[in-house]
Amino acid sequence: MSSYLLHSKGLAALARYVAPDTLLAFDLDGTLATIVDDFSAAKITEPVRTTLERLIKLVKVTLITGRSRKDALAILGFEPHLVIGNHGAEWPGDPDTRNQHFVQCCTAWRDQLYDQLKGIQGVEIEFKGESLTIHYRRAIEQDKALSLIDAAIGKLAPRPKRIGGKYVVNLLPMEALSKGEALVAAMDRFGLKRAIYFGDDITDEEVFKLGCVDVLGVHIGKDNQTTAAYYLNRQSELFALLNSMVLMLEVQREKEEG
Numbered sequence: 001m002s003s004y005l006l007h008s009k010g011l012a013a014l015a016r017y018v019a020p021d022t023l024l025a026f027d028l029d030g031t032l033a034t035i036v037d038d039f040s041a042a043k044i045t046e047p048v049r050t051t052l053e054r055l056i057k058l059v060k061v062t063l064i065t066g067r068s069r070k071d072a073l074a075i076l077g078f079e080p081h082l083v084i085g086n087h088g089a090e091w092p093g094d095p096d097t098r099n100q101h102f103v104q105c106c107t108a109w110r111d112q113l114y115d116q117l118k119g120i121q122g123v124e125i126e127f128k129g130e131s132l133t134i135h136y137r138r139a140i141e142q143d144k145a146l147s148l149i150d151a152a153i154g155k156l157a158p159r160p161k162r163i164g165g166k167y168v169v170n171l172l173p174m175e176a177l178s179k180g181e182a183l184v185a186a187m188d189r190f191g192l193k194r195a196i197y198f199g200d201d202i203t204d205e206e207v208f209k210l211g212c213v214d215v216l217g218v219h220i221g222k223d224n225q226t227t228a229a230y231y232l233n234r235q236s237e238l239f240a241l242l243n244s245m246v247l248m249l250e251v252q253r254e255k256e257e258g
């Protein structure tokens with residue numbers, strides 16, 4: 001059962017985790033960026049960007065998003081310490097051979113799906129290199145669109161890993177890292193033993209359910225299904241919290257330097 005982060009128990013947990021040796025990790029859409037009808041129009045607001053730019057001077061910040069790295073960096077408008085794209089599958093400077101295999105898989109799926117789904121209004125295939133996203137938010141009959149999408153996915157070769165989301169279906173190569181595995185790898189990369197992770201969607205559950213590492217999971221929005229220990233009611237609370245985290249870290253730094 002998830003607890004509200006801004007009550008006493010959650011705030012006490014937060015005070016323990018907010019420290020220079022904790023990795024701060026975020027999903028992008030629905031977490032740092034507001035979800036919009038047109039997925040290509042997502043952006044983060046100027047105050048959030050400014051706060052994040054202050055945060056990266058105080059603590060290691062990682063973004064783990066379903067978008068491609070290029071797309072995510074354009075939305076952010078600044079560069080955190082690490083941006084992992086395509087649900088964990090796309091890392092900066094990955095050996096080309098591995099990425100190429102993923103990209104080939106997704107190219108084959110895109111071509112097969114395009115033929116099968118082109119007649120369904122409001123369904124869009126977004127090719128992202130190492131993963132593929134099928135959007136059906138704008139379909140007139142969303143349930144029907146989803147069953148047609150799933151029928152088409154059932155015929156794909158090679159078989160993809162399917163991850164559902166908010167009016168989207170994501171397809172990844174079977175060997176691709178999940179968001180959870182990506183977070184563990186990011187902690188390893190920075191040599192950090194603890195992390196705080198904020199996310200809002202089904203793919204983020206891969207992080208929330210990690211048992212092997214010390215992660216404070218926070219779900220954006222109250223959700224009875226989530227395995228995150230804590231939740232925030234809405235994104236605006238996260239934006240306010242980012243400011244508080246900056247202040248907490250600045251005070252800690254002053255004390256250290258004091």
Ligand SMILES: [Mg+2]
Pocket residue numbers: 027028029030031199200201
């Ligand atoms: Mg999200």
